[in-house]
Amino acid sequence: MTEKTALTPSTHTAPPAKFSHGVRKGNILQVAGQVGFLPAEEGKAPTPAGPTLREQTLQTFANVEAILEEGGASWDDVMMIRVYLTDTAHFAEMNEIYNEYFKDLTVAPAARTTVYVGLPAGLLIEIDALAVLD
Template sequence: MSKKSIIPPGTGKPLAPFVPGSMADNVLYVSGTLPFDKENNVVYVGDAEAQTRHVLDIIKSVVEEAGGTMEDVTFNTLLLTDWANYGAINKVYAEYFPGEKPARYCIQCGLVKPDALIEIATVAHIG
């Protein structure tokens, strides 16, 4: 098995020992992605739609750096802090996956920074 780290240009330093993406053979695993700027500050505090868009844009950059598109995404894990944001998150999520939808699961939990409302981890099959 070949394995390669995927780090888009301009990526900030992670809070923990991980990389944004890891490609093993033709499968891309995108780390849990939070609504952080390059200095690991939470962006769009209180706005679930804007945070979701920010997270999915980061995921898109990792997938594209690996040579894929969002159509290659086969599975997402969504972690949210409040079910009250579920509708807003799904509204934005649907924009990024307009055609055939990836499988996913969603749970409510606490996240690494209290102002973060959403975290998404992704699996894509590329090539």
């Protein structure tokens, strides 16, 4: 039986409850929902990358990518991405940012679902991902 390995990159704060930022078991890596917090600074509360959707989305991608890398994966290994937005009016802008971010992807893009949710004050987007490694 393959063990589960919890993943918490050095750029991330400890989760606020008993869960992992990411978990790898065998060739499967699940990234928990990430938001656009800047890299952790000791003694400082988590801080959003900025007030705009673009700033938060790009930082959220960086946070997801850090966990993928910690688990030995890359965006090429991602099978599913779930995007959680707080405002339906952000859908078109998020798609523009998303397409720009993944424009150089050379493999088939991941499947994606977008849903609308409530997030803590000031946060506009959350993203999780499922990767399968060879």
